Amino acid sequence: MPKVPYHLDLPEAITSRVVFASPHSGRDYPWSFLRTTVLDDQSIRTSEDAFVDRLFDCAPQFGAPLLRANAPRAFLDLNRAADELDPALIEGVRRGGHNPRVASGLGVVPRVVSNGRAIYRGKLPMAEAERRIAHFWHPYHDQLRALLAQAHAQFGESVLIDCHSMPHEAVDAVARNCARRPEIVIGDRFGASAAPAIVSRIEAAFVAAGLSVVRNMPFAGAYVTQAYGRPSRRQHAVQIEIDRSIYMDEVEIRPNANFQAFRRLLRGVVADIASIGHEGKALPLAAE
Template identity: 45%
Template sequence: MTNPFADLFAPPFQIAEPASWTTPLIFNSPHSGRVYPDSFVKGSRLDAITLRRSEDTFVDELFAGVVSRGAPLMSANFPRAYLDVNREPYELDPRMFDGRLPAYANTRSLRVAGGLGTIARIVGDAQEIYARRIPVDEGLQRIEHLYKPYHRALENLLQNALRRFGALLLVDCHSMPSGVAQREDASKADVVIGDRYGSSAAGFFADVIEHELHQRGYVVARNKPYAGGYITEHYGDPAGGRHAIQIEICRSLYMDERRYVRTHGFARVADDLMAVAEALMREMSDYLGAGRLAAE
């Protein structure tokens, strides 16, 4: 089937694969897309800059170094404001659409109620995106031709890692606006690690991340205010050898949040995240080695 969005986002997502895949870690940046179609901007109440408020700007670039270290990196080109792959496939608000949603749509989730379903109603501080209702068919087309191919490709990566290594760790990479953790968590965190309160990954992976970041002067929180979204919840299955963990990085550490440009802190944060990635790779290698020894 031809994907009508392929040229619009050219392509909708990309996977940077290493020359040699040497580690069972997979990195994913689902919200760093920054290609905003003219038709989307023109149909919005908001200007192009304001639409970017839910974007994880430059997160894919912060983690780009993992590819040379033997791990694949997947990232979206379409923006979160257009379609959010970190939601169930059909978390949809019926008030947004012209026409009736299918009966299987989840219209009552807390994320839909908050305006942040699969197709978001708001960005930033509850700023409404759309000037008018979206045709139902248009919304469903976004899911069919962007959301589903994205998750098929991500699942293929996970299956490939599982076949190669016997286990995997998916690192879901995100950013948070400065002030979010300060408002909602007394720690005023620079980084929030989410493992669904230990249900999506073995606890020692969060321990490794926290230790490495503390060593480098970061304030780290766990699961508050971000425990992990659909991707972490859906793909994390520690009993099946599939671990998934989310990392949220405060944007003010590496970018100017008003002008969407990198600051002098970008290089340091990228270097520190590569130290975290390397530590996770060592931990995963030890984990797999211990498993093999136990089996023998």
């Protein structure tokens, strides 16, 4: 199993109400897990938000924490509720009401990776699912809740930026109705997880960097935005999806020639988002 459930990168002093988190970029694949999967080492990584943690790793330089999962998404999905157990995969789970994520094999312990490819030959014991949830899901979410509570106590407001990536073809249907193909999808559950002013501020940061942005289509946010977004309490949660083809080779799962340039571009976006709430105040310049 991965040695630790997450990495937490903290600034020298927290000066931002924004918390950045990357729940799907974990790449610590346990040997015991790799022995049980029918997929090869490359295929098992296709549902991973590869390198997203590196794209946002400058956040602490602008006074904001960055929480990074270690466990890979194919092993355990931190953007699902702990009780989203798949009866087609986990022994002893009773079939309940229809949950489209679970039905498609994308519960908290996924049954498939991208394109519906099965991860396992058969079922997993309930004890294995419970072990993964206890050792990885709960510590990650306990830490995330603590960071958001600290931001809310310090600033009277918290803003969670849940960082993800999407396959290039994910926006094909949306792109047909856009003047320019979307590169960023912002999800706020159609206004339920964050105040309009916060979402507009985040969108403006990406647009100012020259990136094409759409909202909520095809990704509006999943468990994390639903669980942590309470705009009436000044607790905002926004999901960010970035087109993987901008910065990586999706087939080889490696950074492409544009990776460093895009990372530098996002540095300005991260700095802008981290400054939410500081409008009109002079902020110290972060060192390169």
